Amino acid sequence: MKIERIKTDLLIIGGGTAGCYAAIIAAGIQNNPQVAAGTKILIVEKANIKRSGCLAAGVNALNAYITEGRTPKDYVEYAKKDADGIVREDLLYTISEKFNEVTAHLEKLGLVILKDKDGKYIARGNRNIKINGENIKPLLAAAVAKAPGVQVLNHVNITDFSVHDNKIDGAFGFGIENDTFYAIEAKVVIVATGGAAGLYRPNNPGFSRHKMWYPPFNTGAGYAMGIRHGAEMTTFEMRFIALRCKDTIAPTGTLAQGVGAKQVNALGEVYETKYGLSTSERVYGTVVENLEGRGPCYLKTEGISAEQEESLLKAYLNMAPSQTIRWIENGTPSKANVEIEGTEPYIVGGHTASGYWVDTKRATTIKGLYAAGDVAGGCPQKYVTGALAEGEIAAKSAVEYIRTARDCFVANAPRNDDKIDYRRHISEKEIENHVTEIEKFLGNKKGAQTAENLEEAMQLAMDAYAGGIKTGYRYSENQLNRAKKEIEIIEALTDNLSAADLQEVMYIYELKERLTVCKSVIAHLAARHETRWHSFAENLDYPEKDNIHFRKYVNSRLENGEIKIILRELTAEGQKNYEHQH
Amino acid sequence: MSISIDQSICIGCGKCHDVCPGTLIKINEQRKAFIKYPKDCWGCTSCIKECPVHAIRFFLGEDIGGKGSKVHTEKVNGLVRWIFELSDGSIKTIDIDPKESNKY
Ligand SMILES: Cc1cc2nc3c(=O)[nH]c(=O)nc-3n(C[C@H](O)[C@H](O)[C@H](O)COP(=O)(O)OP(=O)(O)OC[C@H]3O[C@@H](n4cnc5c(N)ncnc54)[C@H](O)[C@@H]3O)c2cc1C
Ligand code: SF4
């Protein structure tokens, strides 16, 4: 394996929505004459930024936008209510204030947005605008290509941070197709690897096992690397379970908000109002209707007009094409209601609030490491525009961090030299350790276990004992204890796995990442002794909400190999700024 | 849910390989593309949109209601044309104007 050392200033791990935008913004700042120019920015992406991550197939609405007559405060209130209080208002405010600005930027980059004859955006519901987002990722990638000083390493999978004394100074990874190990030294790092899918047994575990809603290639790497280096994490117990079209797991918002389709049970009764309209209640209602024998459940589309149907078929082609194919093969929505089901639980900080515990500037508790998008916690309902907004905030904070670090260095060693290198040097020994681990997997003799089998075993354990589809998302303490044991057993087996090439080595690392995330999820589920969100965290030992003890953030940090739970008080109502206490 | 590649048409340009968000497509020694991990396909259709010679088809697995249709896209007069080759031999097309937003 070749070994390549790279030095950069700002390293962005994950070139998805937040990561690409962070690069575009950071490059824009360094064009500003007041900032030292020549800042090197490097995006490292495991796939190719043209179509990687959540936006690969496209999206068909911007779910977070401040429509006419509404204010950012309304959005904060909405998200807070939906999460029953467990949010960080400072984080929600700072993204809400940017939704419309980043939308205007997207339009400038070429995004098509639906407008009325006066040129105003047409809203879908109270917070959404309609777009043709099929090409949203290629548009972002093209803007990255034009941004000065930005380099992109595609098909390089990052597996570890380089952290010393709780300060990050780079990362390690390998090219999955070019037989190269990368040791990247950086002054500041933004992690933007998205959330984690594939922890639980999916809806369709057979041939179509990857036909899940969240990208199966977002394996929770960013969470896992942070957890292992002792970063504080928040709200992993608030899992995201999506209500989706059965089989294709396509989003349902287009049906519910586009043609106003209501959730009905097999008897044709509208049941959504019975359980409440929050995101988790909509899932929960569907679970209960099924359990009590009134399933299957549907979105009522029967009888929509031919024109509506045609628009639906097109809208889905721009976002979740498999749903349109399913309609064409099995009967269209005007003739048959669309069956819905809950997905397996995902961990995704852009929908619910799981992820890094960050301050308002999106600094994590590891010095020099910033987080943006689905990997960052405390701030649900981010969606595309929120991920962009966080990319922007993290980019500005990171550039500022480089500047103050430089000023600080220059003050201590007064030399008027912009080129002073204050990055810590990654040692040969550290590189060797990482390379040895990779080569071990390449050298291991093929044994009884494969990464694929162990992944399936992990998903089965999570499904049965940590509140998967199998148990209607419910779990008890005894079950969670069992889940923890099973995951530990599986984890111990990963060392003996063998790989034929670096792509297979990546699969082993992905499995390890998921196992790390699973352990945190289990610990968080066990720590919240209440049921605040049905289905998302349905604790059979504590079926009621407990406002006295659990209007709190459940946070965690790995200490001496054990996950330590930290219960933190909610920030004050209306609080606009939060700083870490170091 | 996966894709199939008609190697007799493939010109080995590698574009499908480049864009797949899971890096599931490889190019063999004869410079023909093949999907190495068919069960790992997410169904995003990125590869299909890239292929300059329309060699890639997308299909739903039987486990999620697939009935054997094959789907791809072509650009026709600035429109994106989705072409559905149904299992009974008939063909259905849907044209989308990329300059127009979704109605829903
Ligand atoms: C199917 C789907 C439909 C959606 N529809 C809408 C919609 O209509 N409207 C809306 O507003 N929002 C929608 N969302 C939500 C929105 O797309 C996401 O919240 C947002 O894009 C997340 O951005 P991100 O940057 O955090 O993650 P991503 O865009 O997924 O980026 C993460 C990137 O990190 C890379 N990566 C991961 N691990 C590594 C590693 N170890 N090394 C290197 N790179 C790595 C990934 O390949 C990926 O490119 C949808 C999401 C999905 C999944
Ligand atoms: S449809 Fe998407 S995930 Fe499947 S092979 Fe093509 S590019 Fe890859």
Ligand code: SF4
């Ligand atoms: S994009 Fe088409 S022509 Fe190019 S390698 Fe892939 S299948 Fe072959």
